[in-house]
Amino acid sequence: MTKNKLSIDELAAELEEFAPREKNRSYSKTERQLVLGFEDILGFVQKHQRLPRNQEGVEIFERLYAVRLEALRQNPEALELLTPLDTEGLLDPDKSWAENDLAELSFDELADALSEFDDDDLGELRHVRPAAERLAPEEVAQRERCEDFEAFAPIFEQVRADLKTGIRETIPCDFNKITEEGDLFILNGQIAYVAHKGEEFPTGYGDMDARLRVIFDNKTESPLLMRSLKRALNKDDTSRRVTKADLGPLFENEISEGDIISGTIYVLRSQSDHPFIAQNRELIHKIGVTTNTVARRIADAANQATYLLADVEIVAEYQLVGVAPNRFEKLLHGYLANAQIDLTIKDRFGKPVSPREWFLVPLSVIEEIIERIQDGSIVEYSYNPGEARLELKAEVN
Structure with missing residues (x-):
């Protein structure tokens, strides 16, 4: 039997298929x-x-x-x-x-x-x-007006609100992290939203790339490659990644062995005889966070202006697990900012003070807010103080 002879080039081509792949x-x-x-x-x-x-x-x-x-x-x-x-x-x-x-x-x-x-x-x-x-040609030449920006405007509005309240943060960009659909960045002072990510493909340089649709909050967009976006972020010394609205395991219904309890959220109701407080007693609540026991925190309530110089009733407690108490308190107060009461009383020395952390919001709504923070759906809702309820932001728009 005559064997077919392969040229050196043909042999190399045949063997190439079986060659070990070079690691990235x-x-x-x-x-x-x-x-x-x-x-x-x-x-x-x-x-x-x-x-x-x-x-x-x-x-x-x-x-x-x-x-x-x-x-x-x-x-x-x-x-x-x-x-x-x-x-x-x-x-x-x-x-x-x-x-x-x-x-x-x-x-x-x-x-x-x-x-x-x-x-x-x-x-x-x-x-x-x-x-x-x-910038690289692709990073400037293909910027164009976003014709359907109205569909994305609520996203940018929500991101700004989340950054203000602390639900989201900006962190340094990790250039080794793969860009995904829904990612948000700060690039050259503008919020950039990855609205779509196409199918990934090999670049031939040992990594993967993909075509992105990136929407900017100045009503423009660009069909950037993933590596082009990374390059632009790398060139901008002030670039940041915007974190997702995910607070992690803030609460635990059942505390497990080894869990670190970082603080306690407390909800109080005032026993003050102030006319406005007395008239709305079931709706007015103080929401705070402490790293001590709530009982110790309120032990001298009747002598402290922050508690309206009156005794208080503890109506709810939630234990925080693995989260900075002050950060969460800021987040919660920011979310309910439109429900904060504006009340001035005189302290023990006759000086006018305006206690904070008191909100005109039913206990049932506070409980719902806590639940929605736990499951992450809080970003879809806002508090309507006029109707004293949470409502979907789509309803507002």
Whole structure:
């Protein structure tokens, strides 16, 4: 039997299928800057099907890419890092077309140059954009007016309210975290909402990418790639991620062994004979948080203005587990801000004081608020003081 002979190229192709997959590598900050900068150049070539040119009258981004690419070609460390990613053969030293302005830079200096390129190195250029607009082409050119912004306006309104009350917070961006649909960021001072995430696809650089629909609170949107959004966030020193409206395990109906009780929410009813209090006694409640026992907290209520200089009745208690009591108290008071009573009394020395933390809200509604904070649905409701009930925000709109 005659065996079919394979050429060396055919044999390599056959064996490639069985070769072990190279594990995704992690990059240092310097290496990441080089990779991201090179990806921009690759993107330009793939989009325009030609090499970037450093010529008079050419758009500044193209001239930057041309100079940067030539600098990469002259740096051995950069070549070692980027050659496996060079799907277009751009690092071939025989394809020279840009002025060698950066050839003598070290590896670290080159990374800095790629992330913060100085336009002065290019001489006098035409069509130079303002500094605020110097982003990758995809990050600026595809911003457009969001035609259906009204559908997203309530989201931005709610996020601002949640940030004010503490239901949400802003935290530093974790650039290793995968961007998901529904994520929120602060980018260049604007709230950015990931309204849609397309199917992920491999980039060929050992990671995944996806097309996003990002809505901004200035009524614009952009179909950014996931890596482009990360790059924009990385470039903005003030960028932040907005946390989800999830407070975690605030309460426990049954305290388990090992649980750390961080505080107690208490709901009080005043025994004051003040006319307004007496008339609305069943509706007026003080809501507070203590790290001591509630009994100790209210032991001297009759002599403290914060308790309206009267005895109080404990009508409800909830134990907090693993959450900062002060943060939760701020959150709860912020949520009920429109129900806070404006009452002035005289203290023991005859001075006028205006006690806080007293709210015109039925006990049943307070209980419902606590339940909805537990299950996370509180963000869908607001308190209507006129009707003394929670109502869906969709009903309000």
